[in-house]
Amino acid sequence: MARQKTSAENARFWSVQLRRFVNCVAVLTIIILIALIAVALIRPDLAPELDNNIEFVQLSGLARFTLLASTFVYVAMFLLPLWYLQRLLGLWSSGLLLTAPAARDMKRTGVTLLVATIIEHVYVPLSDFALNLLQGQIVMEVEFDFQAMGFIAGGILYIAGLVMEEAARLAEEAELVI
Amino acid sequence: MIIVNLDVMLAKRKMRVGELADAIGISLQNISVLKTGKAKAIRFSTLDSICKVLDCQPGDILEFQPDESETGS
Numbered sequence: 743m744a745r746q747k748t749s750a751e752n753a754r755f756w757s758v759q760l761r762r763f764v765n766c767v768a769v770l771t772i773i774i775l776i777a778l779i780a781v782a783l784i785r786p787d788l789a790p791e792l793d794n795n796i797e798f799v800q801l802s803g804l805a806r807f808t809l810l811a812s813t814f815v816y817v818a819m820f821l822l823p824l825w826y827l828q829r830l831l832g833l834w835s836s837g838l839l840l841t842a843p844a845a846r847d848m849k850r851t852g853v854t855l856l857v858a859t860i861i862e863h864v865y866v867p868l869s870d871f872a873l874n875l876l877q878g879q880i881v882m883e884v885e886f887d888f889q890a891m892g893f894i895a896g897g898i899l900y901i902a903g904l905v906m907e908e909a910a911r912l913a914e915e916a917e918l919v920i
Numbered sequence: 921m922i923i924v925n926l927d928v929m930l931a932k933r934k935m936r937v938g939e940l941a942d943a944i945g946i947s948l949q950n951i952s953v954l955k956t957g958k959a960k961a962i963r964f965s966t967l968d969s970i971c972k973v974l975d976c977q978p979g980d981i982l983e984f985q986p987d988e989s990e991t992g993s
């Protein structure tokens with residue numbers, strides 16, 4: 743009869759699987775982002791239509807560059823939590839479950855997710871305002887589209903990181919109990 | 921602070937550290953942690969095993985020494 747895996751072994755196994763998935767998502771996002779930016783630069787007529795029915799080709803060079811750069815930064819804000827998450831999963835898949843570095847990476851994942859969620863709420867109205875301004879209209883549309891899950895997930899991860907810091911301290915102390 | 925005088929008892933019983941580690945079922949590294957005073961605590965079960973193997977009392981291997989800061993006062 744096969745031995746049942748311990749929680750630690752299960753944690754290592756699922757960390758490996760999830761890390762692979764997170765890496766795939768991050769790599770795909772980067773590839774798609776680079777492809778879209780390349781298309782927008784090389785063939786602006788093929789670029790997707792922006793909000794407010796503005797065609798990308800209608801924008802000036804500076805406006806195009808600003809829009810692409812801000813999109814890049816916007817996507818990067820969501821890649822940063824994925825970066826810290828894959829670092830955390832890397833530590834867990836190596837068996838370093840309750841350690842100070844793992845606690846640190848968990849807190850950073852939470853904080854960066856919170857920041858990304860805040861920016862998401864601010865970026866869309868601001869970019870719409872900028873696009874309207876380009877059309878000579880001073881209009882700012884404010885939608886109430888509150889993404890609570892992002893705040894909750896980021897907050898929970900940060901708090902879990904604090905709890906894990908204490909767990910890591912206790913685990914270190916327990917190692918010195920002979 | 922508590923000093924662990926394993927070396928003295930090991931010498932009396934003519935036993936090596938490795939033999940003690942094997943006899944009580946803990947690693948050489950943990951014995952070293954104990955000997956060098958880096959251990960935070962010792963389980964009663966470990967103390968029991970050490971005393972059985974070395975045929976001694978806990979007081980033979982554990983000694984209290986006041987900290988230097990306390991002796992100054």
